[in-house]
Amino acid sequence: xxxxxxxxxxxxxxxxxxxxxxxxxxxxxxxxxxxxxxxxxxxxxxxxxxxxxxxxxxxxxxxxxxxxxxxxxxxxxxxxxxxxxxxxxxxxxxxxxxxxxxxxxxxxxxxxxxxxxxxxxxxxxxxxxxxxxxxxxxxxxxxxxxxxxxxxxxxxxxxxxxxxxxxxxxxxxxxxxxxxxxxxxxxxxxxxxxxxxxxxxxxxxxxxxxxxxxxxxxxxxxxxxxxxxxxxxxxxxxxxxxxxxxxxxxxxxxxxxxxxxxxxxxxxxxxxxxxxxxxxxxxxxxxxxxxxxxxxxxxxxxxxxxxxxxxxxxxxxxxxxxxxxxxxxxxxxxxxx
Amino acid sequence: xxxxxxxxxxxxxxxxxxxxxxxxxxxxxxxxxxxxxxxxxxxxxxxxxxxxxxxxxxxxxxxxxxxxxxxxxxxxxxxxxxxxxxxxxxxxxxxxxxxxxxxxxxxxxxxxxxxxxxxxxxxxxxxxxxxxxxxxxxxxxxxxxxxxxxxxxxxxxxxxxxxxxxxxxxxxxxxxxxxxxxxxxxxxxxxxxxxxxxxxxxxxxxxxxxxxxxxxxxxxxxxxxxxxxxxxxxxxxxxxxxxxxxxxxxxxxxxxxxxxxxxxxxxxxxxxxxxxxxxxxxxxxxxxxxxxxxxxxxxxxxxxxxxxxxxxxxxxxxxxxxxxxxxxxxxxxxxxx
DNA sequence: ATGAAAGCGCTAACAT
DNA sequence: ATGTTAGCGCTTTCAT
Numbered sequence: 001x002x003x004x005x006x007x008x009x010x011x012x013x014x015x016x017x018x019x020x021x022x023x024x025x026x027x028x029x030x031x032x033x034x035x036x037x038x039x040x041x042x043x044x045x046x047x048x049x050x051x052x053x054x055x056x057x058x059x060x061x062x063x064x065x066x067x068x069x070x071x072x073x074x075x076x077x078x079x080x081x082x083x084x085x086x087x088x089x090x091x092x093x094x095x096x097x098x099x100x101x102x103x104x105x106x107x108x109x110x111x112x113x114x115x116x117x118x119x120x121x122x123x124x125x126x127x128x129x130x131x132x133x134x135x136x137x138x139x140x141x142x143x144x145x146x147x148x149x150x151x152x153x154x155x156x157x158x159x160x161x162x163x164x165x166x167x168x169x170x171x172x173x174x175x176x177x178x179x180x181x182x183x184x185x186x187x188x189x190x191x192x193x194x195x196x197x198x199x200x201x202x203x204x205x206x207x208x209x210x211x212x213x214x215x216x217x218x219x220x221x222x223x224x225x226x227x228x229x230x231x232x233x234x235x236x237x238x239x240x241x242x243x244x245x246x247x248x249x250x251x252x253x254x255x256x257x258x259x260x261x262x263x264x265x266x267x268x269x270x271x272x273x274x275x276x277x278x279x280x281x282x283x284x285x286x287x288x289x290x291x292x293x294x295x296x297x298x299x300x301x302x303x304x305x306x307x308x309x310x311x312x313x314x315x316x317x318x319x320x321x322x323x324x325x326x327x328x329x330x331x332x333x334x335x336x337x
Numbered sequence: 338x339x340x341x342x343x344x345x346x347x348x349x350x351x352x353x354x355x356x357x358x359x360x361x362x363x364x365x366x367x368x369x370x371x372x373x374x375x376x377x378x379x380x381x382x383x384x385x386x387x388x389x390x391x392x393x394x395x396x397x398x399x400x401x402x403x404x405x406x407x408x409x410x411x412x413x414x415x416x417x418x419x420x421x422x423x424x425x426x427x428x429x430x431x432x433x434x435x436x437x438x439x440x441x442x443x444x445x446x447x448x449x450x451x452x453x454x455x456x457x458x459x460x461x462x463x464x465x466x467x468x469x470x471x472x473x474x475x476x477x478x479x480x481x482x483x484x485x486x487x488x489x490x491x492x493x494x495x496x497x498x499x500x501x502x503x504x505x506x507x508x509x510x511x512x513x514x515x516x517x518x519x520x521x522x523x524x525x526x527x528x529x530x531x532x533x534x535x536x537x538x539x540x541x542x543x544x545x546x547x548x549x550x551x552x553x554x555x556x557x558x559x560x561x562x563x564x565x566x567x568x569x570x571x572x573x574x575x576x577x578x579x580x581x582x583x584x585x586x587x588x589x590x591x592x593x594x595x596x597x598x599x600x601x602x603x604x605x606x607x608x609x610x611x612x613x614x615x616x617x618x619x620x621x622x623x624x625x626x627x628x629x630x631x632x633x634x635x636x637x638x639x640x641x642x643x644x645x646x647x648x649x650x651x652x653x654x655x656x657x658x659x660x661x662x663x664x665x666x667x668x669x670x671x672x673x674x
Numbered sequence: 675a676t677g678a679a680a681g682c683g684c685t686a687a688c689a690t
Numbered sequence: 691a692t693g694t695t696a697g698c699g700c701t702t703t704c705a706t
Contacts, residue, residue: 015685015694019685047449053683068414069415095419114386281558284621350678351678352678386698391701392682
C-alpha cells in the first residue's frame with residue numbers, strides 16, 4: 001500500500017497524491033476529494049521513513065538523560081515530550097544510567113538515526129566532553145540542566161548561583177546561622193555550580209558552616225539520610241540549625257533522618273531541597289524547595305534546537321540560558337519571622 | 338559523506354563497503370581493512386534512515402503510556418528502555434496524558450514512523466479499543482499492564498486477581514477483619530480486575546467491607562488522602578481496620594491522612610498499596626505493597642513483539658501473560674502474629 | 675569475492 | 691494545475 005497504489009487507483013500521478021495528502025501545493029478540489037476518498041478506502045498510511053529520506057528530516061528529537069528514574073528528569077522528559085508533540089515531532093528516549101560510555105553510545109545511535117536534534121544532560125562534567133562535542137559537530141545539540149564546558153553548544157538550565165543565594169537568604173531571614181550543605185560528588189556541572197553558589201551565599205550573608213558541614217555522596221534518599229545522620233549525631237554546638245540540600249531526594253532523606261531521631265523540623269533544624277519533585281509536597285513536613293521551571297526549560301531548549309536547524313544560525317554564537325528558580329515555601333522551613 | 342564517497346575513496350564498490358561495515362558477507366581481509374580505514378578517516382557515519390527504508394526495519398519500538406509522571410510507568414519505561422538497548426533498538430516515547438484521542442494520534446504517528454513494534458498501556462478500557470485494534474492490524478503490538486479486551490493482541494501484566502488475594506490474605510493473617518478499598522474510577526482494566534480480585538478475596542476470607550467502603554477517584558496521592566479522610570472521620574464502629582489501595586500513590590495519600598489525624602498505622606489501621614514505587618520505601622511508616630516485576634514484564638513484552646515480527650507467528654493465537662506479584666512487607670501492616 | 679544495478683516510497687524540480 | 695522523473699543512501703539480488 002504505497003503512494004503509487006493510491007495514484008493508480010485514483011487515476012492520477014503520484015505527485016498529485018503527494019500534493020493532496022501533504023497540502024504542499026494547490027490541487028483541483030474534485031481531484032483532491034477523489035484522492036482522499038481513494039486513500040481512505042485503501043487504508044493508505046504513508047511512510048515516514050521514505051519521507052524522511054527524501055526530506056532529510058525525521059521529525060524526531062533524541063533526549064539523553066542520566067536517569068529517567070530521577071523524578072526531576074522524569075518531569076523534564078515529560079515537558080519535552082509535550083512540547084515536541086505540539087510541534088508534530090516525536091521523542092527518542094535514551095537513559096545513560098550515569099555511564100559516560102553508554103551515553104556516548106546513545107549519542108552515536110542518535111546521529112545514525114538522523115534525529116533532527118539532540119537534547120542531552122551530560123552525566124559527567126569531564127568524561128562526557130568528548131562525546132558531546134563530537135556529536136554537536138554533526139547534529140544540532142543543546143545541553144539541558146547539566147552541561148560540559150565545551151564552547152560549541154547552547155545550554156539551558158537553572159541559574160545555580162542565584163538558586164543557592166535565594167535558599168540561603170530565605171533561611172537567614174528565618175533565623176538560620178549555622179548551616180550544612182548536603183550534595184553529590186563533584187562529577188557534574190549542577191553540583192559544582194551549586195557548591196559555589198552555596199559558598200558565595202554563606203560568605204555574603206555572614207553565615208557559618210558547621211565542621212564537616214559539606215557532605216558529598218550522590219543524589220539519592222539513602223545518601224541524604226546517611227549524611228543527616230552524621231550531622232545530627234553530634235554535640236549540640238556542632239549541629240547545624242539548617243541543612244541545605246542540592247536536590248529534593250537528598251532533602252527527603254534528611255527529613256527521614258530527622259524524623260527517626262525526633263529532631264523537630266523546622267524548629268530545631270530547617271531543611272531545604274531543589275527541584276520541587278512531585279513527592280516533595282507529600283513528605284512530612286512538606287518540603288520547602290526551589291522549583292525548576294521544567295516546562296519553560298523544555299520550550300527554550302527546543303527553540304534553540306530549531307534555531308540551529310536552519311542553516312543560517314548554524315554557527316551563530318552559542319547561548320547560555322540560566323533560568324530563574326522560584327522558591328516554594330512549605331513546612332520544612334520556618335514561617336515569616 | 339555517504340557510502341558512495343567511502344567506496345570511491347577506497348577504490349571499491351558500494352556493495353563492498355556495505356558488506357565490510359555490516360559484516361553481512363565475507364570480504365578479503367586486506368580490502369576490508371582498507372575500507373574500514375577509509376571510512377574512519379572520512380568520519381563516515383552511516384544513514385539509519387536509508388538503511389531502514391531498504392530493510393523495512395527501523396530498530397525502533399514505540400511505547401505509549403498513560404502518564405510518564407506516574408512512578409510505576411516511569412519504572413516500566415526504564416525497564417523497557419534497558420531491554421531495548423540490549424537488543425540494539427531505541428525507544429520512541431509517547432505520553433497519552435490519559436486522553437484516548439491523544440493516544441490514538443500517537444499510535445497513528447508510530448505507524449507512520451514504521452516502528453518495528455508498539456508497546457501500549459491503553460488509558461481507557463473502552464475508549465481505547467478502536468485505536469488499539471486498528472493499530473494492531475498494522476504493526477506488531479503488545480499491551481502492557483492495562484489492556485483493552487480485543488482478541489487480536491498479546492498482553493503482559495500483573496495477575497490482578499491473585500494480587501488482591503495475596504494482599505487480603507496477608508491482612509487477614511495480621512488480624513484485619515473490616516476492610517475498605519480505595520481505587521480509581523473503573524475506566525481502565527487494572528482497576529476493574531483489582532476490584533473483582535478484592536471482592537473475591539473478601540468473600541473467600543470471610544472479611545467484611547465497611548459501609549461505603551469502596552471509594553473510587555483517581556490514581557493520585559490527593560485522592561487517596563480525600564478517600565481516607567472520609568473513611569476515618571466517622572464513628573469507630575464504621576471505621577475500617579485495614580485500607581487496601583489499588584496503587585501506591587493512593588496508599589501514600591492514605592498514610593498522610595492517618596498521620597494528620599493521629600491514627601496509628603499499623604496499630605489502628607493497616608494500609609497496603611500496589612506497585613512498589615520507589616517512594617513507598619521512604620514514607621513513614623514504610624509502605625507494605627505488592628511489587629510488580631517490571632523488568633520481567635518489559636522483557637516478556639519485547640519477546641512477544643519480536644515473535645510477532647517474524648511472519649510465521651504473525652497470526653498465531655494471542656497470549657495473555659499474567660505475572661505473579663510479590664508481597665513486600667514493610668511497616669504499614671503488622672508483623673507476624 | 676566483487677561489482678553493477680535495481681529499488682525501498684517518497685518529494686520536488688522541471689516540464690507542460 | 692498536473693505529470694514525469696530523478697534521486698535521497700542504503701542493501702541485496704544477480705552476474706561474473
